[in-house]
Amino acid sequence: MSKATLTIPPLTIDAEYKDFDDRELALNSSIRCIRAEKAEVESAIAAERVTEGPRLRSSVATLVGDEDTAVVDRRKKLQELRHAEHDHDEALVVVQRRKHARISHASRVVIAAVQGEIDKRVAAVVAGTEAALTAQADLESLIRDLEAEGVEADSLRSGVVPFFLTSGQAARYVAEHGSKNG
The missing domain is CATH 1.10.287 (Helix Hairpins)
Incomplete structure (x- = not known):
């Protein structure tokens, strides 16, 4: 963008x-x-x-x-x-x-x-955050699939899964701002 x-x-x-x-x-x-x-x-x-x-x-x-x-x-x-x-x-x-x-x-x-421009930019952040959350969920699914096959994937969790996506902050941001600007 x-x-x-x-x-x-x-x-x-x-x-x-x-x-x-x-x-x-x-x-x-x-x-x-x-x-x-x-x-x-x-x-x-x-x-x-x-x-x-x-x-x-x-x-x-x-x-x-x-x-x-x-x-x-x-x-x-x-x-x-x-x-x-x-x-x-x-x-x-x-x-x-x-x-x-x-x-x-x-x-x-x-x-x-400038509220219209603020709303457009917040909507862009929401869209990006939603895309990141979707990608993070796909990554988590892959890690669970690996673990289901007996692969030790603990090192993957701490190394490749960003904390801000798993802490709930990103989902909370989308929930608070997504409906206003979507």
Whole structure:
């Protein structure tokens, strides 16, 4: 049997899962932008410290009349960026948790979309297993015939009879899946 080409739809076939996935991508993109901007502001602040020495806090600078608006603006911007980064990180955790909780439902939607192909492949396994069970029964019959003629065939049983066919698992698989897909 040749393997049929099958395009498995992504989990985003489920609209709610797709929404969580899109939100996660958007939040990650925003976090990258925020972190890049935060790094630039931190660099600018660090460069100011090196070239101009220690700065007064913005509230003290305002009181003494030394307020450098660019420095104050950068520090305020850094504070805003840190707050935004924290909010985005927290939102990302919530979205990821919700997305993870939705995986089971989205998986069922994907499985339903390919159920026909699953059924065809299970039917092929059932047919193959039934053929193997028939061949195994023929082999067992031959071994019994040999033993009936007085031939010691114990070594044949352990060497040529596959365990999975004699353990009942194969017959149980056929019984469970054969009627659904046959």
